[in-house]
Amino acid sequence: MSYSEVSLARLTAFLAWSTQAGSPDAVKKALSVMKTKLGEHGFDYYDWNENQSVNKDIGAKVSDELVKSDLVILEGSKQRPNLAYEAGYAHALHLPLVVVKQYDSERLPENFGEPDYLSYPADVGDELGFKDFESRFADWLGKLAATTLSPGQRSARHGRNSLNEQINKFIDGYPEEHASLHLLGGWAGALAHELDSGGASQLVVDADYYLPSFSSLRGWDGGEVRAIADLTDETEQFWTPDHPEEMTANVSERVFLIDWSWFFEEESKLARQINLWKQHQARHRDRPYEIFIAAKEELRPGEVHPMGPGAVGHHLLLLDPDLIGGYRPNPGRIDGRQLVIERNALRFASATQFYDSIKARAVRFEPSMKAADLRRAWVARNDIGHWDEDWTSETEFRSPDYFDDYERHIRCWIPNYAQMIRDCAATVFREILRIYADSMRSVGVLEIGYGTGRLTSEIVPWIRNINRPFYDLEHHGPVRQYRGVDRAEQMVQFARERLMPEQQTGLDMRLVRGTAWEDVDGRYDVVFGSLVMHFLIGPDPTDETLDEFFGNCAEHTTEDGTLIFADVFGVNGDRKGSSSMEKWREWMARYGLSDDKVEGYMAGNTDMTSAAPVSLLRKAAEAHGFKTRVKVVGAPTLPFRIVVFQKDRPGRD
Template sequence: MTRLAAFLAWSTQAGSPDAVEKALSVMKSKLNEQGFDYYDWNENQSVNKDIGAKVSDELLKSDLVILEGSKQRPNLAYEVGFAHALHLPLVVVKQAGSERLPENFGEPDYLSYPSDVTDDAGFETFETRFADWLRKLTLTTLSPGQRSARQGRNALTEQINKFIDGYPEEHASLHLLGGWAGALARELDSGGASQLVVDADYYLPSFSSLREWNGGTIRAIADLTDETEQFWTPDHPEEMTANVSERVFLIDWSWFFENEDRLARQIELWKRHQARHREGPYEIFIAAKEELRVGEVHPLGPTAVGHHLLLLEPDLIGGYRPNPGRVDGRQLVIERNSLRYAGATQFYDSIKARAVRFDPAMKVVDLRRAWVARNGIGRWDEDWTSETEFRSPDYFDSYERHIRCWIPRYAQLIRDCAATVFREILRIYADKMRAVDVLEIGYGTGRLTSEIVPWIRNINRPFYDLEHHGPVRLYRGVDRAEQMTRYARELLKPEQQTGLDMRLVRGTAWEDVDGRYDVVFGSLVMHFLVGPDPTDERLDEFFANCNEHTTEDGTLVFADVFGVNGDRKGASAMEKWREWMIRYGLAEKEVDGYMAGNTDMTSAAPVSLLRKAAEAHGFRTRVKVVGAPTLPFRIVVFEKERAN
């Protein structure tokens, strides 16, 4: 912000011109000491032809008006009136004993100076009073915030006046301007002085002005999962971090796993933020965007957009809410409220409690490791028994995060498994020209289901519109865990899947499976179905059940972990898996806990053993590597061989 500006005007006809000059010298000296520039009208009026316009221009640029009023000169009334219209602080200095100004001048502040230039004590008193008045103004009426708001108001008023002056006669544009200005006034009036509500587009200039504010700590939450704040880009405006002591960035948790490139770019941006502001305190914390927990309430309530939050000590909060006047619009809400500030502080601290302090030396792997450790992601609980349905809620609540620390390239495994199921559905449909029925075993949180169902709906839609069965007639899913069933039903809403007969039930394979299906599939379930180090009898029973519940040309598709005959190659694959988990963010202790708690995975049946058992029941075997051939994860297809 520019230096403070003062406008000075004084009379050359005062009773003691020497006293006037001395008073002016005292005031100019104190103005310089307090950081003011000043415009002395009497020193410049001789070069001005349009006196009225020049006075107006200089008053508009001023923060303070100082007038000598010992003689009631005609221009004095104009200058006082203009200052009052602009709500500028005004002081009238007068020689002792001169006439008081009329009451309709608005009773401005008066400072008296001696009429006798040799009255040193009197001028010392005048100097002290004037200096005290300036200091008081710089802390109150001329504080940076007051000045910023006043300058913004004056700039708006000036532009409106210029617009009006451009239409000396009646015109529709004047009505449009009046409507807009009235709406803006009503918007500002909606919360009075305690609340500022403006369109979110004005966030940047509003926040930028805070560079001049040093009244307390500024903290903020920036929710990067919401697109309201578009300025968190490589072109990020520097002033947005100039006065913030700490900021929590919320990102989608998938950035740690499937969007590492995006996270890497964001890390570079955070580094630049801190480098720009290394002189002052500016700490960055990173947290994953979570559903709000019990007790976590955004201070703007359920209408808040995202988790964005601004905290300015001692009593100011800010955030976004929908703009009722604009589709997809946002309003910036700034509110002064001590009680809400206390609640907002609790909300902020709760979010920060699961955040990681950012260090510029961090890479993606370091940030992920710190976040995983901070939030206990991937930590295997000894109480999580092999019976999935009896595991505690924290296993299910964070399952999608846990699984990405345990299973290499989990998202790729799911996508590849879904693609394989698609191919088998289309193959059977093309061969038989009849609707296909599918069964998913162990649908869990619905991750694989949510890949497959939209695809099925798309290929079914044209047939459904013609009131015919599409390529897929039935979709059945079975899972033994009540928590998983509830989660998947809420996510997928099977009863609302138009054009598809879909049911997700709680049960076990194969006791609660009825009928025969063309494609039977599952992800990370086969190792559970056949158990660790399965015997020939167990495998024979498994494929007998598969044969019983598949059609004559049916197919099995399983994405899972598979052993390698217990030889050195198999041991190496398990060791590579263990190394991957450590490299991906888990501590060795956590990896050991997971391996010990999942012997059905670490001792999974090898494909060669499964192939032998499958062939005995009429299935031929195809294998696809997932991730890397050195890791023990595969997609295995068991396809019924056609009779000659």
């Protein structure tokens, strides 16, 4: 029988009494009273006197039965020889012990540890006396059920006794000196040290023991259990199709934290997890159990994990009224985790605040939900994709929430954003390699409007890798320098922290604050940007505006240079692109934005809804020596493209 199964088994009482006590009929009546009350209170019992005749090894059998028992009842009217052994063993196991004795019989010597005493009449005909004994015995059982024999006390005691029994069996297997004994001693000592480190108010164990610990919690019904399961961290690896159901036996609600990208690029992961949540909730439909889904966020000001800065992930366990749990690194194991359970009323209050702040960003999960439904609910809950009418055309003057949630906003606004970034980066790679192969000289690149560094973070690692062999030989690699310019200070700070340009080995990289073209010096082989061209040109650009733009491009590119822009463009010569704009609106609504949010975004971005068509750009580009190539991003009915303007050097095919 496993440890968790033992903790849920029926209570068991061990009874031993003497046939030589005075008034044997009174002893039998007292035993009958006790056995009846034990049955009423949910106890099984083992009557030693009824079984001793079949036992050959009496000492071993007594020990075995006492280890399995929750309560020991000894008749002590006659101080029989075995009484001391039974009482001593019960004390060693910290089992509740009661000695029943006839009125006026002697108490046991003091070295028996002053057990509880219950007296019963020596006269079998003393009905009032036996009624009083029955009442006092029942009261005693009731008190034990709320204290020493509560499910938690039993669970902990059975676990301790089971561990002690196994250690003893191990020791008994080595009657002589052996290295195994030392190894066992070291392990047991380390375990004892872990338990001792926090005293009775803190339990610190290896995270591998979380499952059996939580499984045993099924026997506790003293309050509400809430939890945060951080799926972005691999500590809790039991959230699988084979999830052990005992992990949820008495949790009333659980918040699952996922990476926000699951709502967008990783939708297949979200769909698989939804199936698990459905199965998980269906198995517990017969009791209150709610699931909430939230995106894992950086902690906001005032949000502090209750386990401190060393906490692993945002995992959290809350057990009313004062118990919290979480993970922290295990100093004794590389990549190891410790489960820390702490009883602290003050920390419980702060943990409740932390839990509530995470739950405030969460969406209640319903079994009927699909990935699109969950995304729509999460987008609405967190106001993702809302375009504030105060966000002016000057990016640097926008409020902090534009920048803080930009990576989420943009995925609700721009169809296939991640694909567009990847395709744009791949186009930049090809142009770098083409120019390097044609000229056999190091290439200089310029990114306009690098923003949060999303496109930059795709390109820089690739450049660093192709430069590395040359750098190791102390030669310039294929890419000589990387320059980036962005006008918003918030974006500059964000990108610098994300990319750390000064630490890019083998690449002269600088990310500066400025505008194109006033703050751009020199000429570059590849000039590129994502979602910036419409901003540079503006809505419904005139021929003069386009001529000025491509004139600046020509001035800042080398003789065989290339321009690459991933952006929104008018389609089929229609500068308003009414059909493609409607498709864009439909996409945003399908992806989770409400109609008012869609219209708010479109109204606030006229430079995108009135972007120049490629046909008009091609004409202006050709006037400045650029040939034009176009790649569709996503569906051709949507207005997003990657456009390459390549200088048409005379004599080149």
